[in-house]
Amino acid sequence: MPGKGRRGLSKDEELNLVPVMNLVSILIPFLVMASSQMQIAVIDSTMPAIGDPQPQEETEEEDEDPPLQLNIVITDQGFSVRHNKTPAEEEEAASANSEEEEAEGPEVPCVDEDGNTTTDCLGVNSAVGGECAEKRAKGEPCVTDNYNYAGLTEYVANVKEEFGKVCPYMEGSADYGSFDPCQPGLDEATLECDRTAIIAPEGAIPYSVLIRAMDAVREESRRGNPREPDSATPGSRTVLKDNDMDDAMIAKALGSFNPERPSDARVDRAGARIARKVCMQDDMGQRSVGNIEIANELFPYVVIAGGTAMVRSE
Amino acid sequence: MAKVKPRRPEMDDNLNITSMMDIFTIILVFLLKSYSTESIAVQPSNELQLPLSTAVTMPEISVKVTVSNCLEEQHTNPAVNCFALVVDDKPVVDYLEPVKYKGAEGEEPQLTVAFPDSDLENQLITGLADKLETAAERAKKMGELTGSDELGFKGRVLLLADESLPFEVIRQVMYTAGQAQYGEFRFVVRKPS
Numbered sequence: 001m002p003g004k005g006r007r008g009l010s011k012d013e014e015l016n017l018v019p020v021m022n023l024v025s026i027l028i029p030f031l032v033m034a035s036s037q038m039q040i041a042v043i044d045s046t047m048p049a050i051g052d053p054q055p056q057e058e059t060e061e062e063d064e065d066p067p068l069q070l071n072i073v074i075t076d077q078g079f080s081v082r083h084n085k086t087p088a089e090e091e092e093a094a095s096a097n098s099e100e101e102e103a104e105g106p107e108v109p110c111v112d113e114d115g116n117t118t119t120d121c122l123g124v125n126s127a128v129g130g131e132c133a134e135k136r137a138k139g140e141p142c143v144t145d146n147y148n149y150a151g152l153t154e155y156v157a158n159v160k161e162e163f164g165k166v167c168p169y170m171e172g173s174a175d176y177g178s179f180d181p182c183q184p185g186l187d188e189a190t191l192e193c194d195r196t197a198i199i200a201p202e203g204a205i206p207y208s209v210l211i212r213a214m215d216a217v218r219e220e221s222r223r224g225n226p227r228e229p230d231s232a233t234p235g236s237r238t239v240l241k242d243n244d245m246d247d248a249m250i251a252k253a254l255g256s257f258n259p260e261r262p263s264d265a266r267v268d269r270a271g272a273r274i275a276r277k278v279c280m281q282d283d284m285g286q287r288s289v290g291n292i293e294i295a296n297e298l299f300p301y302v303v304i305a306g307g308t309a310m311v312r313s314e
Numbered sequence: 315m316a317k318v319k320p321r322r323p324e325m326d327d328n329l330n331i332t333s334m335m336d337i338f339t340i341i342l343v344f345l346l347k348s349y350s351t352e353s354i355a356v357q358p359s360n361e362l363q364l365p366l367s368t369a370v371t372m373p374e375i376s377v378k379v380t381v382s383n384c385l386e387e388q389h390t391n392p393a394v395n396c397f398a399l400v401v402d403d404k405p406v407v408d409y410l411e412p413v414k415y416k417g418a419e420g421e422e423p424q425l426t427v428a429f430p431d432s433d434l435e436n437q438l439i440t441g442l443a444d445k446l447e448t449a450a451e452r453a454k455k456m457g458e459l460t461g462s463d464e465l466g467f468k469g470r471v472l473l474l475a476d477e478s479l480p481f482e483v484i485r486q487v488m489y490t491a492g493q494a495q496y497g498e499f500r501f502v503v504r505k506p507s
Binding site for chain 1: 331334335338339341342345346356365366369371372421455474475476478481482484485499500501502503504505
């Protein structure tokens with residue numbers, strides 16, 4: 001008898017894995033389905049300044065070199081971009097516009113196709129602008145989300161390069177070499193550099209336009225081809241082609257070249273990656289300075305202003 | 315020869331699934347891990363299409379405010395049964411109503427949606443303000459009791475909104491949240507797949 005039992009045991013020494021297998025093969029499709037949900041991310045934004053002036057204005061009103069203030073108003077005619085650092089020759093023209101008027105929105109509506117009415121206006125993409133213009137002429141409402149986002153990135157990148165102070169953790173900054181991201185008590189949010197933009201959409205602007213405008217001003221990643229080398233010489237300009245840009249847009253970008261403005265000699269090195277210093281912490285809590293490659297940051301922090309309140313009409 | 319032949323099939327009639335089991339166990343562990351790290355789940359629907367964005371920041375758990383493009387017909391339709399404004403899975407506003415907005419210059423009217431007047435009090439969405447204030451109180455108490463910054467009140471809102479909604483609707487939600495001490499917004503967006 002004991003011999004028989006032993007023999008039976010030794011025959012069954014392989015575990016019967018088939019039921020476990022069944023279980024696992026049911027679990028796996030379930031988990032695959034659950035994990036293949038939408039990939040989501042978030043965009044940070046701070047409190048909308050509804051009607052209130054920006055707090056930093058009060059303290060630095062008399063400053064020789066105040067921080068760059070970039071306001072982007074989204075209207076149904078396109079983007080209207082203003083900043084507080086107009087070049088000297090445009091100063092007189094802009095001086096008529098006080099801060100309060102700026103907050104109210106654009107006095108000059110952007111006109112598409114027949115060129116910008118002001119240099120600070122970015123129209124909607126001409127193709128859709130035309131389509132909408134037709135409808136609007138008939139008094140029909142037309143809502144589109146096809147704005148000139150590439151143009152906005154372009155414009156904002158120029159403003160940042162010409163007037164903005166690059167954050168010390170970015171490779172392009174003069175302080176990049178001496179900057180220590182791990183210094184105690186450092187809060188990157190309080191660094192003195194220009195990286196906040198104010199976006200004020202009109203009430204009827206679709207939410208997706210706001211998100212895409214925020215994408216457009218955040219970084220330069222969506223323009224150009226990173227595989228093509230920088231080929232611009234001062235006084236000339238190249239625009240690297242991107243899937244988003246058609247020939248007309250490239251021609252427009254090239255046509256807006258102004259040799260007086262040094263920033264117009266910049267290459268659209270969009271899509272190129274540049275180094276950014278970060279403070280890395282290992283499992284032991286040891287902090288060390290590291291470098292990561294990111295797209296050139298423009299204005300990653302966005303304040304959403306209320307814009308003009310819409311009047312309801314019945 | 316005659317002896318060996320019948321033996322071999324006898325040896326191989328049991329499939330050796332141990333190695334397959336190894337593979338599956340690894341896949342299972344991997345999937346379970348990625349499943350648990352997902353902090354918020356979003357159920358896509360016709361009324362809630364998150365906008366596409368190039369943002370890469372991962373969401374963290376906080377109060378979730380969902381605004382859907384849900385009109386009365388969809389709300390009453392049992393097949394859809396959506397709610398316009400939902401805070402942490404609790405409905406606040408049932409549906410939006412279609413309105414005509416007049417532009418600032420008094421130009422062409424635009425057909426969009428807005429919160430019904432009954433839910434508004436001077437631009438403040440009353441139901442949302444109540445819900446957020448209780449949430450803020452609760453978070454503050456949690457922070458006090460546990461003494462941890464993680465659980466405490468940080469004034470952050472996760473905002474999930476349909477991409478076709480007009481900014482006016484979003485603005486009213488943001489304004490109300492601001493009045494209820496929530497000053498930081500995280501717009502939840504879809505990553506291109």
